[in-house]
Amino acid sequence: MHLAKRTIPVAIAFVCGIIQVVDYFFKIESVNTWAQEIRSWVSIVAIFALGLGAVNVLRVHLKKVRQAPSESLNSILLLITFLVTISIGLTAGQSSKPYKFIFDYIIVPTGSAIFSLLAFYIGTAAYRAFRAKNAEAAILLVTGCIVMLGKVPLGEKIIPFAPKWTTWIMEVLNVGGQRGVMIAGAIGFVAVSLRIIIGLERRTYGVD
Amino acid sequence: MFVAKRIFDLFALLVSCGLIGWSISLAVRGKKIDIRPIAGFEAMDEAIGRAAEMGKPLHFTPGFGGLVAATFAGLEALGYIAKKAAEYDVRLIVTVSQPETYAVTEQVERQAYLEAGKPESFRPEDCRFISPDQWAYASGVVGVLNREKVASNIMIGQFAAEALILAEAGNTVGAVQIAGTTNAYQIPFFVVACDYVILGDEMFAAGAHFAKNQVHLGSLRGEDLVKVICIGLIVVGAILTTFGNKTLSDLMAK
Known part of the structure; x- marks a missing residue:
């Protein structure tokens, strides 16, 4: 059990991890080929995992439909569209007209609709954030107002220095802060990756 | 060479x-080795306790990312949350975007329930694979937050442009929200929309904070x-x- 659940996964992670690191830094033809091969395998393994995900979707929504059919309209619709899309994809192929229709006229527009909600959510979040409850919130409010005015043509007419200040805020303060987060995050990534490769990240392997 | x-x-x-x-x-x-207290992690018990008191579910998502370091940090936190949820009999709903993350997430959750001595309380249908498509995932999670009326919403992992949509949905249902990501572009959104934010690399302290590993x-x-x-x-x-x-x-x- 220990061998299957821990030793073999750790060995695979170690070998694959080291090959990827060597591939990034060195020009060794055999290692570069293996690394490319491993990256292809990632897609293959993900496909198997996608099958697990599809089973989960079916299990969750079939259970809902069984338990309360009258309240499960969304689940019924999901199951129908799920089966229709899979059937068309498997029988007619992904280049077929019906499949393209689903993609171009259903998936893309609904995705864009959800994305567009972001504009309204930014408004509501900004409304809550821009309340000068304390010194930090007041600084945020003032900075936010300068940046907003500096980004629209009308802003320069209201406050002439707004575009110049906006550039400074975005390119000095903002970039400085973001780089701090990025550098610290990257160091964290290195630490987690190291722990996974040498088998110290137990939860990754489902054991504790 | x-x-x-x-x-x-x-x-x-x-x-x-x-x-x-x-x-x-x-x-x-x-x-x-001592570590400083991190407000977001300290508030985890409060979020789980709130769900227990209100008799409502607790929601967790490791974000839109695949199996990257930030997701692993989220799963480390999930191990603790799932264990506590099992101990307090709180219903934990976990939503996942990427298929490979789903497989690992379910295993982490199952293991946590086992450690809590309540493997029978684990409900596989509450660990939900939503969709690898970013906006389908976002709308799926928003739907879960609204339909299940969650008491607490914890989001720790890799998030992209969907971060604010999820955080605002959680805010709308009145959930206590704890969020953490290493994506510098999304941190400001979490800061304005959530009650507690685990900033950037603080996420990687989850294992040290909870398990004193x-x-x-x-x-x-x-x-x-x-x-x-x-x-x-x-x-x-x-x-x-x-x-x-x-x-x-x-x-x-x-």
Whole structure:
């Protein structure tokens, strides 16, 4: 059990991890080929995992439909569209007209609709954030107002220095802060990756 | 033999791994390492307790990312949350975007229920794979938050543009929200929409904070040592560049 659940996964992670690191830094033809091969395998393994995900979707929504059919309209619709899309994809192929229709006229527009909600959510979040409850919130409010005015043509007419200040805020303060987060995050990534490769990240392997 | 302009990167990686590995070995051999309290982690019990008191579910998502370091940090937190949820009989709903993350997430959750001594309480249908499509995932999670009327919403992992949509949906249902990501562009959204935010690399302290795991404590110490070196390089680099000396920047470009 220990061998299957821990030793073999750790060995695979170690070998694959080291090959990827060597591939990034060195020009060794055999290692570069293996690394490319491993990256292809990632897609293959993900496909198997996608099958697990599809089973989960079916299990969750079939259970809902069984338990309360009258309240499960969304689940019924999901199951129908799920089966229709899979059937068309498997029988007619992904280049077929019906499949393209689903993609171009259903998936893309609904995705864009959800994305567009972001504009309204930014408004509501900004409304809550821009309340000068304390010194930090007041600084945020003032900075936010300068940046907003500096980004629209009308802003320069209201406050002439707004575009110049906006550039400074975005390119000095903002970039400085973001780089701090990025550098610290990257160091964290290195630490987690190291722990996974040498088998110290137990939860990754489902054991504790 | 070396890929051009990656020699310094390799040196930096080796030094980082060496320092982290050395710190882990010190911690495992018993060196005492203290960590500062992190508000987001301290509030986890409050979020779980709130769900228990209200008799409503608790929601967790490790975000839109695949199996990247930030997702693993989220799963580390999930292990603790799931264990506590099992102990307090709180219904935990976990939503996942990527298929490979789903497989690992379910395993982590199952293991946590086992550790809590309540494997029978684990409901596989509450660990939900939503969709690998970003906006389908976002709308799926918003739907779960609204339909299930969650008491607490915890989002720790890799998030992209969907971050604010999820956070605002949680805010709308009145959930206590704890969020954490290393994506610098999404942190401001979490800051304005959530009650507690775990900023950037603080996420990687989850294992050290919850389990007081010596490996994680040592790793954190190693990360801090690397950060000190980075700060030193930034200061020295800024001074040298100010006076027109490009030695350090040329060295780092090799």
